[in-house]
Amino acid sequence: GNSVTQMEGPVTLSEEAFLTINCTYTATGYPSLFWYVQYPGEGLQLLLKATKADDKGSNKGFEATYRKETTSFHLEKGSVQVSDSAVYFCALRGGSTLGRLYFGRGTQLTVWP
Amino acid sequence: DADVTQTPRNRITKTGKRIMLECSQTKGHDRMYWYRQDPGLGLRLIYYSFDVKDINKGEISDGYSVSRQAQAKFSLSLESAIPNQTALYFCATSPTGTSGGNEQFFGPGTRLTVL
Numbered sequence: 001g002n003s004v005t006q007m008e009g010p011v012t013l014s015e016e017a018f019l020t021i022n023c024t025y026t027a028t029g030y031p032s033l034f035w036y037v038q039y040p041g042e043g044l045q046l047l048l049k050a051t052k053a054d055d056k057g058s059n060k061g062f063e064a065t066y067r068k069e070t071t072s073f074h075l076e077k078g079s080v081q082v083s084d085s086a087v088y089f090c091a092l093r094g095g096s097t098l099g100r101l102y103f104g105r106g107t108q109l110t111v112w113p
Numbered sequence: 114d115a116d117v118t119q120t121p122r123n124r125i126t127k128t129g130k131r132i133m134l135e136c137s138q139t140k141g142h143d144r145m146y147w148y149r150q151d152p153g154l155g156l157r158l159i160y161y162s163f164d165v166k167d168i169n170k171g172e173i174s175d176g177y178s179v180s181r182q183a184q185a186k187f188s189l190s191l192e193s194a195i196p197n198q199t200a201l202y203f204c205a206t207s208p209t210g211t212s213g214g215n216e217q218f219f220g221p222g223t224r225l226t227v228l
Contacts, residue, residue: 004155034216043117043203043219044156089155093215100146100171101217103155 002027002094006104013080013111021075021107023090031092033066033073034101038087080111116140117220119204125226132191134223136204143209145187146217147179150201162187163209194227
C-alpha cells in the first residue's frame with residue numbers, strides 16, 4: 001500500500017540554522033512526491049514537488065530530492081527564517097490512486113530570532 | 114478572492130446534532146476532496162469526488178456523508194455529530210488529468226468542535 005513516514009516534531013531552530021525534515025515513503029508503482037506547508041490559521045499550500053526519481057523540487061529556498069533507492073524525499077533549507085515557522089507535510093500520490101494524496105503526520109517547525 | 118472557500122470557518126455544536134460543512138471553488142476543477150486533520154495524525158481522506166456524478170469513500174468515511182451539488186460545490190455532512198469528530202476539516206480541489214504532479218488546492222479549513 002501507500003504510506004508516508006516523516007520525522008516527528010516539534011523542531012525548534014534558531015534563525016539561519018540548517019533545516020532537515022526527513023520523509024520516507026512506501027508506494028506501489030511510481031509515485032509523485034510533495035511537500036505542503038501550513039502556516040498558522042491557514043490551509044495547506046504546495047511548497048514543492050517531484051514527479052520522478054532523481055528530480056529535485058525547490059521553492060523559497062527549500063529543496064527536496066526524490067530518491068527512489070532510499071524511498072526518501074527529505075526537505076532541506078540552508079538558512080531558515082522566523083517566517084518559515086509552520087507545519088510541514090510530506091505527501092505522495094501513487095501511480096494508481098487516481099489523484100488522492102497520502103499524507104505524513106506533519107512536522108511542526110518553530111524558528112526563533 | 115480565495116479560490117477554495119469553506120463555510121463556516123468555526124462551529125461549535127452538541128452531540129447528536131446534524132452539521133453541514135460547505136465548500137465552493139472557482140478554479141474550475143472537477144476533482145474535490147474532504148480531509149480531516151487531527152493533531153499528530155496528519156490529514157486523512159473522508160470522501161472524494163471526481164465529477165458531479167462520482168462519489169467515493171476515503172479511509173474514514175463512517176459517520177460522514179457528502180453531496181456534490183455542482184462542479185463547484187461539495188458539502189460534507191455529519192448526520193449525528195459525536196465528540197470524536199472534533200477536528201479541523203479541509204476541502205481541496207485538483208484538476209483532472211493523468212499527470213501525477215497535479216497539485217491539490219486547499220481551502221482555509223473549518224474548525225469543528227462537538228461537545
